[in-house]
Amino acid sequence: MSSKKLLVIGLLASIVIAGFLSFYASSQPDGLEKVSADQGLDVTAVDSANADSALADYGVAGVENERASAFLGGVIGVAITGLAGVGLYVWLREPKSAETK
């Protein structure tokens, strides 16, 4: 398989996971949240300064349909992470002159 094909398949899989499967993820508190609540560690917790931001909790503010909101949130997240990934690529790739091909 070419690395380009692997890249495309990986991106598509990520979009499916973040956009569609995420809707079916467990909404129970995660391990740390649960223990924090049970043991009283969360009494001092405060909302993050950006807790009311448009994309808080992986939804999109103003999109009423929960499924659409979760889909958009996931896909936007994949897109933003992908952009950061392009930045990583530029940083990590060896200088053109050093490439053998």
Next chain:
Amino acid sequence: MHMPDGLINAPVSIGAGVLVAGAVAVSLKKTKGSLDSQTAPMAGLVAVFIFAAQMINFPVAAGTSGHLMGGALAAILVGPWVAVLVMTVVVGIQALVFADGGLSALGINILNMGIVTVIVGTLVFALTMKVLSKTKSSIVAASAIAAFISVPAAALAFVIEYYLGGNATYDPMTVLISVVGVHLLIGIGEAIITALTVGAILATRADLVDGARKFLPKQKLIIKDSVVS
């Protein structure tokens, strides 16, 4: 595993932030221009995949869920230095864009989920490969074990940080046992997802798996390249 703001005091949060900044600076320096045009895109793909996979909370016990951290997975796929950058990107975007994990807690969250998991995952993977035969199935098994151990290790890091700077009064022993205990369960999910992912890439493009490169025979493409140069 994303800690909100307010749980741990400023000195410990800042201390963690300084540690993370140092680790990121060293990782940036170590990795600049270090990958070829085949392997460099993997870093971005691994970041995107871990971001997506972290959204899937799976049930682990009554009323409790867990999700992939991905540090061990990243370390095996792209090497520990690049993995630190990948995890910093993922946990950073989660906090800054999606308000998942506090802003003042960002240093601690990157330290636990993005650095402790990478270090422990890398070490456990290397140690396990020492005793296993150098085959693809061994690499998958070692990935699973590394991923499994990395999760309670991150949980233990949180317990230590909370011991140093926790804001609430609490029972340290109970918290230690319950936080590490539940993360042993979450570690099983981490091991399964990591093994499946590493297995899938090993089956198609083993040469793109950093952790596998020194254990498997070199691919034709790499030999050709070195002849040409």
